[in-house]
Amino acid sequence: MKRAHRYDVIVVGAGGAGLMAARYAAQNPNVSVAVISKLYPTRSHTGAAQGGVGAALGNITEDRPEWHAFDTIKGGDYLTDQDVAEAFAYEVIDAVYELEHMGLPFSRTPDGRIAQRKFGGHTREFGKSAVERACYAADRTGHMILQTLYQQSIKDNVTFFNEFHVLDIVIVDGECRGVVAFELATGELHTFHAKSTVIASGGNGRMFKVTSNAHALTGDLMSVVYRRGIPIEDPEFYQFHPTGLYRIGVLLTEGARGEGGILRNGSGERFMERYAPTIKDLAPRDMVSRAMYFEIRDGNGVGPDKDYIHLDLTHIDREIIESRLPDITEFARIYLGVDPVTEPVPVQPTAHYAMGGIPTNIDTEVIRDGNDTVVPGLYAAGEVACASLHGANRLGTNSLGDLIVFGRRAGVNAARFAAASPYGELPKTVQDYTHELLQRLRHGLGKEKVAHIRKELQTTMMDHASVFRTQETLSRQVEILRELKERYQSVGVEDGGQQYNTELMEAVELGFLLDNAEQLVHGALNRTESRGAHSREDYKERDDDSWLKHTLIYREGDGVRIDFKPVTLGKYEPKPRVY
Amino acid sequence: MQITVKIKRFDPEKDKRSRWTEYRLEANPMDRVLDVLNEIKWEQDGSLSYRRSCAHGICGSDAMLINGVNRLACKVLIKDLGNDIAIEPIRGLPVEKDLIVDMxxxxxxxxxxxxxxxxxxxxxxxxxxxxxxxxxxxxxxxxxxxxxxxxxxxxxxxxxxxxxxxxxxxxxxxxxxxxxxxxxxxxxxxxxxxxxxxxxxxxxxxxxxxxxxxxxxxxxxxxxxxxxxxxx
CATH class of the missing domain: 1.10.1060.10 (Alpha-helical ferredoxin)
Structure with missing residues (x-):
């Protein structure tokens, strides 16, 4: 077999979750660990996270982990598994201190503690008022987490395979035995034989036209496992962040509103007062994004086409804006030519985060059905996974918390499993599937261009399956996806070379994106209720009697099969969600 | 606006030395250089190779020599460069392919x-x-x-x-x-x-x-x- 490697633990992805998993796996002296990443680790999209990581440190005012757990559950519109949220709210405190001990340069309070600020949906005493829970490093908290974890991985001498693109996962007799990856520099395939595999490869926002997500976020592993019979949980819950830069979607942190920023419509009104009287602009993202669309639809948008909203920071001191929000200030200046210190910034909701993903239990073990049957040797953490911490809508800052808490759990558990298990045998044909996949694309008819299909995918997903959905738009999108997949069969790749064939990789990624869109649209069409980020205009209410359950989508033949999994409830009874 | 983009290209499997290739296309003044590179790759020449990811100056993938100055392709706009744009790989590191260097x-x-x-x-x-x-x-x-x-x-x-x-x-x-x-x-x-x-x-x-x-x-x-x- 060509290019064979063997590590006890393989981590796929080198963002926050992957680096945390690698670090903790490597602390087990009995196992070898390697990280495979399609980018250089420091290019991972964790680095684009801005506002903060939520943890009830109470450095500014009193805070408690049970309040954080409750906010997470309510923010998730009660689809959050409550045991997961409780464990998370306690562990994230410890994890944030640990990051500080690794040297992470948090911003500081006057008395030298980690600085904290308000963020959407984070409250004290179960919803009474907004609370300062987001621990931040200016508006580049994700950058600092990624840098700090990468720095530690250098200290720990972690083995990396950079610019290796995982295209298949090896599942034999129901257990995971490693992955197959494409080396971008040479065009060669490599087999990574492993006892434990941790998937931490991030999200899939590139299926939408306006997104905060990097070009690299094409849902690769959500598709790879789906093609191998593992379901995807809750793909219909996709978050649109309220404040993307108008048209280009670049993220402006919710921390801007945490520092006092206000959303205004075309007549200058602070419209969030009508939608969330208590916490106003700091309502959870799903509610704010919908409110913005309502305003635009009612003719209250801003601009010549009345199709955007203003984020107004002009009443905040220049010094606070420049010191606490320097990056987003620069984004507005560069990309829109607008100075947030003196002018309101044009914003619109931007595709941001997949609440759903590869289903796992609370210990990050991947499960394959509604009975929580574990796939031995396979783990997932971070955005690619669904534990389900975020339920139907993630609260701001909980993605970074998720990475460090569940990345750590994945590393520990994967290493423990590997230390106690033998290597399973690999089939001789292990690379055949991937080889054929690439050959098909390399020698495709070339009647269709990857870029054209991708653009149509992104535009139609935005029109039919984004913030608002109906039976009609979703059914139309099912048809469109069927047609796009058909056309994808005849795409071609002009670059015949082996080395750095980025065109070939874009073609592969488009196939992944089409699978991700299929999962989302079928989940959304099937769920005839509105909950969290999934808003059906033809079924406007949450329906706990029929729908307080997780979706599981399987690929079956050319279509999909849908199953369900119960929500783990706890002390918080589902209630109407008002803020 | 109509722009002309000259890119210093090198295909390790075909070329002995790098060569300049010229592309003409329509661009919006507010486009990023990365948008223009994407447009060329997606519509004119799929083999053009470069690194990119976040597209807003945070990931650090797309450093290039643009009109003689090192910049990130996603952080410089066409309006600030004019109609003629020359793009080369950053200097001092071995070129792997087109704008991709060995880091x-x-x-x-x-x-x-x-x-x-x-x-x-x-x-x-x-x-x-x-x-x-x-x-x-x-x-x-x-x-x-x-x-x-x-x-x-x-x-x-x-x-x-x-x-x-x-x-x-x-x-x-x-x-x-x-x-x-x-x-x-x-x-x-x-x-x-x-x-x-x-x-x-x-x-x-x-x-x-x-x-x-x-x-x-x-x-x-x-x-x-x-x-x-x-x-x-």
Missing amino acids: ESFFDSYEAVLPYFINDDPVPAGERLQSPEEREIFDASTKCILCACCTTSCPVFWVNGRYLGPAAIVNAHRFIFDSRDRGTDQRLEVLNQPNGLWRCRTAYNCTEACPRDIPVTKAIEDVKRVLLWRTS
Whole structure:
């Protein structure tokens, strides 16, 4: 077999979750660990996270982990598994201190503690008022987490395979035995034989036209496992962040509103007062994004086409804006030519985060059905996974918390499993599937261009399956996806070379994106209720009697099969969600 | 607006040396150079190769020499360049294909300065304390995204590829000036070597090239002063 490697633990992805998993796996002296990443680790999209990581440190005012757990559950519109949220709210405190001990340069309070600020949906005493829970490093908290974890991985001498693109996962007799990856520099395939595999490869926002997500976020592993019979949980819950830069979607942190920023419509009104009287602009993202669309639809948008909203920071001191929000200030200046210190910034909701993903239990073990049957040797953490911490809508800052808490759990558990298990045998044909996949694309008819299909995918997903959905738009999108997949069969790749064939990789990624869109649209069409980020205009209410359950989508033949999994409830009874 | 983009290309499987290829296309003045590269790749020539990911100046993938200046392709707009644009790979690192260079030696230099937090004291139950003033001293150098714009604009580095280079020194600065860190002596030992800090000739190219507005040359000078102080 060509290019064979063997590590006890393989981590796929080198963002926050992957680096945390690698670090903790490597602390087990009995196992070898390697990280495979399609980018250089420091290019991972964790680095684009801005506002903060939520943890009830109470450095500014009193805070408690049970309040954080409750906010997470309510923010998730009660689809959050409550045991997961409780464990998370306690562990994230410890994890944030640990990051500080690794040297992470948090911003500081006057008395030298980690600085904290308000963020959407984070409250004290179960919803009474907004609370300062987001621990931040200016508006580049994700950058600092990624840098700090990468720095530690250098200290720990972690083995990396950079610019290796995982295209298949090896599942034999129901257990995971490693992955197959494409080396971008040479065009060669490599087999990574492993006892434990941790998937931490991030999200899939590139299926939408306006997104905060990097070009690299094409849902690769959500598709790879789906093609191998593992379901995807809750793909219909996709978050649109309220404040993307108008048209280009670049993220402006919710921390801007945490520092006092206000959303205004075309007549200058602070419209969030009508939608969330208590916490106003700091309502959870799903509610704010919908409110913005309502305003635009009612003719209250801003601009010549009345199709955007203003984020107004002009009443905040220049010094606070420049010191606490320097990056987003620069984004507005560069990309829109607008100075947030003196002018309101044009914003619109931007595709941001997949609440759903590869289903796992609370210990990050991947499960394959509604009975929580574990796939031995396979783990997932971070955005690619669904534990389900975020339920139907993630609260701001909980993605970074998720990475460090569940990345750590994945590393520990994967290493423990590997230390106690033998290597399973690999089939001789292990690379055949991937080889054929690439050959098909390399020698495709070339009647269709990857870029054209991708653009149509992104535009139609935005029109039919984004913030608002109906039976009609979703059914139309099912048809469109069927047609796009058909056309994808005849795409071609002009670059015949082996080395750095980025065109070939874009073609592969488009196939992944089409699978991700299929999962989302079928989940959304099937769920005839509105909950969290999934808003059906033809079924406007949450329906706990029929729908307080997780979706599981399987690929079956050319279509999909849908199953369900119960929500783990706890002390918080589902209630109407008002803020 | 109609623009002409000249790109220095190199296909390792076909070319002996690099060649300029010219593309004409319609662009919006507010487009990023990365948008234009994408347009060329997606509509005119699929084989054009470059690195990119976040598209807004955070991931550090797309450093290039654009109209003679090192910049991130996602952070410079067409309106600021005019109708004629020339794009080359960053200098001083081996070209792999088109605008993609081999970054290994760049990361080796980064790793050489021990770019990680060193403090073996027992950890407190909560955070280590640090005043906002102490935090501010090294704020700028925490912004580094390792894009290599600075190092590959440095004339000393062009001549001597073993020079650690500004990016590595900035990352040493980030820890040397962190009140919580205890690894300064180890780092200074690395920086004091023949291909270390003293190679800097304060050309200021690095400061001008930095897409994160880090005062790179000043950071290097600050570290020089610490080293002089320690060794005198």
